[in-house]
Amino acid sequence: MKVLRINASDTYEIRNQMLRPGLPIESCHFERDEEEQTFHLGAFVDNKLVSVASFYFEKNGTFDDPYQYRLRGMATLPDHQKKGLSRELLKMAFPIIKQNMCSLLWCNAREKATGFYQTVGFEKIGEEFDIQDIGPHYLMFKRV
Numbered sequence: 001m002k003v004l005r006i007n008a009s010d011t012y013e014i015r016n017q018m019l020r021p022g023l024p025i026e027s028c029h030f031e032r033d034e035e036e037q038t039f040h041l042g043a044f045v046d047n048k049l050v051s052v053a054s055f056y057f058e059k060n061g062t063f064d065d066p067y068q069y070r071l072r073g074m075a076t077l078p079d080h081q082k083k084g085l086s087r088e089l090l091k092m093a094f095p096i097i098k099q100n101m102c103s104l105l106w107c108n109a110r111e112k113a114t115g116f117y118q119t120v121g122f123e124k125i126g127e128e129f130d131i132q133d134i135g136p137h138y139l140m141f142k143r144v
């Protein structure tokens, strides 16, 4: 298994399959994907991309920290889940986030994925909220 920096466009297929199934691929192009401080990581098994995550320099007003990163588009293909790949992506991301003078990583976590985020050290903050067409979410964060 290898973790590498990848381009935004490399993430679209896995985002589509795992996060927006049945929706056009364009729905998987996220705002800020191409910004300079954004970075995308991918885990490769047998040279095939099987897990992705994207990190954006983006502030959430819930937190006082002036500089923050946001995690989006975290997904692992079904055959490769629960093998520690997302954890590895996060492990590679933390030093990059710190190098960019940020100490907080936050995400809008799907309710179903909150167990995963808690396992890798994120905490919930606030009440459950709904994102249209996707479902219930929690704001979660981790200090890095």
Ligand SMILES: CC(C)(COP(=O)(O)OP(=O)(O)OC[C@H]1O[C@@H](n2cnc3c(N)ncnc32)[C@H](O)[C@@H]1OP(=O)(O)O)[C@@H](O)C(=O)NCCC(=O)NCCS
Pocket (backbone or CB within 6 Å): 018, 019, 051, 074, 075, 076, 077, 080, 081, 082, 083, 084, 085, 086, 087, 088, 108, 109, 110, 112, 113, 114, 115, 116, 119, 120
């Ligand atoms: C959530 C998701 C990204 C996790 O990816 P993954 O590569 O399977 O995660 P990892 O194997 O690195 O898991 C790390 C730890 O979390 C645990 N974990 C994984 N999924 C979990 C879950 N749903 N609930 C509780 N714990 C979970 C793993 O067992 C592992 O624990 P361990 O290190 O103690 O053994 C993956 O299940 C997925 O793609 N889900 C569908 C898309 C999605 O919902 N993405 C999140 C959008 S907010």
